[in-house]
Amino acid sequence: SKEQFFNFGLKETIYSSYDKAEIEWNLLKNRIYSNEKVFIRGFGRDASGTHLFQAFYERLINNYHVEKDPTNNSEPAKLIRALTGYSKTKSSKLELIRNYQISHVFGRTKNVFAFTAPWNIVYMPKILDPFTGHEAKGDMIDEYTFLFQKQCYDNFEKFIEEFNEIMISSIFKERMGESLDTLSLDTSYN
Numbered sequence: 001s002k003e004q005f006f007n008f009g010l011k012e013t014i015y016s017s018y019d020k021a022e023i024e025w026n027l028l029k030n031r032i033y034s035n036e037k038v039f040i041r042g043f044g045r046d047a048s049g050t051h052l053f054q055a056f057y058e059r060l061i062n063n064y065h066v067e068k069d070p071t072n073n074s075e076p077a078k079l080i081r082a083l084t085g086y087s088k089t090k091s092s093k094l095e096l097i098r099n100y101q102i103s104h105v106f107g108r109t110k111n112v113f114a115f116t117a118p119w120n121i122v123y124m125p126k127i128l129d130p131f132t133g134h135e136a137k138g139d140m141i142d143e144y145t146f147l148f149q150k151q152c153y154d155n156f157e158k159f160i161e162e163f164n165e166i167m168i169s170s171i172f173k174e175r176m177g178e179s180l181d182t183l184s185l186d187t188s189y190n
Contacts, residue, residue: 006144009123009131010151014100016083017034021118024083025159037065039075039116041109053110053121059133064113076121077102094129101126105152111162112172119156 016024031038040057043049050068057066069075080102083089087094088101100123108114124132131144153160 002140006147008146009125009128010147012125012149013019013148014080014084014086014097015152015155016118016121020083021156021159024079024118025162026118028113028118030065034067035063037067038063038112039067039069040112041115042068042071043110057112061112063112070114072109073102074115076104079116079118080123082122084123088123089107097123099135100124101127103129103132105149113166114141117159117163119152119163122152175188 016023022182025129028038030036038083040050040053043053047068054066057063077088081094086097086100088097103122104114104120105122106114107122108120114120128144131141132148
């Protein structure tokens with residue numbers, strides 16, 4: 001039944017432990033605010049517009065070390081392996097899992113705070129990809145996405161609320177407005 005299928009998906013999704021996620025979330029914020037290397041997913045065809053996000057983050061948070069993830073998923077993959085002890089590839093140190101994929105629960109992969117946020121990355125059964133991909137549409141998709149995101153929120157409410165507070169803080173919004181006012185938006189993606 002639909003309910004059994006949804007329950008399977010929710011039960012079999014693998015998250016970081018809360019304690020490990022808390023440590024990694026604090027390290028990520030520190031790297032962002034300390035102008036250290038952090039990652040985002042590439043933007044545009046062949047990532048040709050990524051420089052726009054990099055310039056935006058330089059002005060917004062004074063971080064000149066925002067880099068495009070080499071494969072658009074290698075940093076999240078490294079992180080979820082380290083946080084869970086599971087790997088999709090054979091390793092002598094990690095437990096091998098099959099038929100799982102790495103997924104961003106809330107997306108926001110161009111957001112430097114969200115792309116490698118430990119609360120936003122999970123291993124999920126591959127069979128559920130049609131229910132969580134950005135191209136998925138329909139009532140069942142909406143229903144499962146709600147349950148999936150709610151489960152993640154229930155696990156990591158403190159960190160997700162902190163992320164939301166960062167995004168809506170008056171200082172952040174003020175700096176964002178200033179950044180957008182001064183940023184020349186080159187839409188040619190040269």
